[in-house]
Structures are given as structure tokens and as C-alpha cells.
Amino acid sequence: MASGKRVDTGIHELEPMDLDNWLATSPRRLNRLAEALDCKTYLEIGVSEGITFNAVNVNTKTGVDPDFQFDWQALNDGETIRLLPLSSDDFFAQESENSRFDLIFIDGLHTYDQTYRDLQNALLHSHQGTVILIDDTIPFDVYSCSRNQEEAVRLREQATGVVNLMWHGDTYKIMPLINLFHTAYQYCTIMDQGNPQTLLWRAKKPREIDPLASMSTLWSLESLAACDYLWMLRNLQLFHPVSEAEGLDRAAAGAQAPIP
Numbered sequence: 689m690a691s692g693k694r695v696d697t698g699i700h701e702l703e704p705m706d707l708d709n710w711l712a713t714s715p716r717r718l719n720r721l722a723e724a725l726d727c728k729t730y731l732e733i734g735v736s737e738g739i740t741f742n743a744v745n746v747n748t749k750t751g752v753d754p755d756f757q758f759d760w761q762a763l764n765d766g767e768t769i770r771l772l773p774l775s776s777d778d779f780f781a782q783e784s785e786n787s788r789f790d791l792i793f794i795d796g797l798h799t800y801d802q803t804y805r806d807l808q809n810a811l812l813h814s815h816q817g818t819v820i821l822i823d824d825t826i827p828f829d830v831y832s833c834s835r836n837q838e839e840a841v842r843l844r845e846q847a848t849g850v851v852n853l854m855w856h857g858d859t860y861k862i863m864p865l866i867n868l869f870h871t872a873y874q875y876c877t878i879m880d881q882g883n884p885q886t887l888l889w890r891a892k893k894p895r896e897i898d899p900l901a902s903m904s905t906l907w908s909l910e911s912l913a914a915c916d917y918l919w920m921l922r923n924l925q926l927f928h929p930v931s932e933a934e935g936l937d938r939a940a941a942g943a944q945a946p947i948p
């Protein structure tokens with residue numbers, strides 16, 4: 689997520705908030721989950737300056753970023769704090785196949801193909817109680833969907849005269865894939881109190897798919913490249929939109945309940 693002061697898209701009404709509040713969104717959600725699920729291990733893909741990473745209260749934390757924006761070596765102790773200057777693909781390629789994380793935040797490269805691959809690899813390192821938070825699954829506006837941040841900002845300024853660094857990429861296109869193919873997982877998308885983010889956790893039994901929704905989702909997949917901003921607006925229900933309070937409660941309860 690890049691920053692912006694006023695956020696009102698008409699789809700997800702985010703209250704105007706200052707930058708500090710905006711940056712507190714991910715830590716607040718992750719810490720609520722960490723507490724509810726008594727998480728001991730945390731993985732963050734895309735760490736940047738470490739604002740969220742440093743604010744998450746979990747015993748053992750792993751952060752991965754090919755371009756850390758702070759002195760990561762000073763913080764890294766290789767045990768409770770493991771920071772790896774790698775792309776997510778390279779990290780997962782070298783990570784022990786036995787490693788599992790209780791809580792995972794996917795916030796690396798915001799293209800749908802990379803985010804989808806990060807999700808697949810994160811699932812390999814999950815257990816039945818893991819919750820995964822995926823950033824930027826609802827674009828802020830049509831410009832925000834560009835796969836290139838610089839272009840998003842430039843086109844927005846050209847069309848509206850507003851300079852706003854907000855960029856979500858086309859991460860939202862993972863949602864039809866999750867909806868149709870990942871029926872072993874429950875998910876919902878937090879729409880209020882900050883940046884929209886999707887929560888995903890293992891289902892106790894296959895998640896049901898509405899047959900009509902399934903048809904239109906299938907069509908979307910056949911032309912995934914054509915799933916543009918208007919498609920996203922038309923198909924918002926597919927994202928399972930919820931409030932922050934409801935989403936966190938659902939994920940915590942769903943991931944906590946014992947598998948029969």
C-alpha cells in the first residue's frame with residue numbers, strides 16, 4: 689500500500705485518516721489475530737521500512753524483502769528475528785520444508801501472478817490453524833489497478849489533477865482464483881477501518897460455491913486479463929466483504945475451531 693490522506697472510492701468508504709492511523713491498520717489487525725490465536729511464529733512477505741514487522745507482537749518473526757528500507761542487519765539475530773534480503777520466490781525456494789508459520793502477511797510485489805504464487809507457497813508453510821492476511825485486494829480506484837506504481841500515479845494525476853501515491857496493482861485478480869479453486873479455504877475481505885485486506889484460513893469442510901456465481905467466475909477466469917476495475921465493482925460479493933471486526937472474529941474463530 690502506498691499512502692494517501694483521503695480515501696473515498698465509493699466502493700469501500702474508508703474514513704479520512706492521517707498517515708499514522710493508516711500505517712497502524714495492518715499491525716492492529718495482525719496483533720488482534722496473534723492474540724486471539726496465540727501465534728508464536730510470523731512471516732511477512734514485503735517488509736520495506738519494517739513499520740508493520742516491528743509492530744507485530746509475536747515471539748519469532750521472519751521478514752523477506754529484496755530491498756529492505758532500513759538497517760536490517762542490525763535487527764537480524766537469525767533466530768527470533770530472521771530477516772532475509774531475498775525475493776519471496778527465492779525465500780520459499782530455500783526455506784526448510786518443515787517450517788510452518790501461525791500468521792502470515794503477504795505484502796510483497798502487488799501483481800496478481802506474484803501474489804498468487806506467494807499465497808501458494810505460504811500455504812505450503814501453513815498448518816490447519818494458520819491465518820493469512822493479503823494486502824491490497826481491493827484497488828482504490830481505476831488507476832490503482834495498474835501493474836506499475838509509477839504509471840498509476842501519473843495517469844491519476846493526468847486525469848484528475850490529484851497527486852496520490854496510492855497503488856494496489858492487480859492483486860485483486862487472485863480473488864476469482866481463490867473463490868473457485870481454493871474451496872478448502874474460507875476467506876473474507878475487510879472493507880472498513882483502513883486499507884482493504886483479505887483474510888484466508890483453512891476450512892473445516894469444502895466451502896460451498898453458488899452455481900451461478902461459479903459460472904460467472906469461470907468466465908472471469910477464462911478472460912482473467914479482462915477482469916478490470918469495472919469487473920471488480922460488479923463482482924464485489926465474490927470478495928466476501930465484511931467489516932474489520934467481523935472479519936477478524938470470523939478468521940480467529942474459524943482457524944481456532946478444532947478439526948473434527
Ligand SMILES: C[S@@+](CC[C@H](N)C(=O)[O-])C[C@H]1O[C@@H](n2cnc3c(N)ncnc32)[C@H](O)[C@@H]1O
Pocket residue numbers: 689690714732733734735736737738739740741752753754755756757774775776777795796797802
Ligand atoms: C508495501 S511495501 C511493504 C510494507 C510492509 N509490509 C509494511 O506493512 O510495513 C512492499 C515491499 O515489497 C517488496 N517486494 C517487492 N517485490 C518483492 C518480492 N518479489 N518478494 C518480496 N518482497 C518484495 C518491496 O521491496 C517493498 O519493500
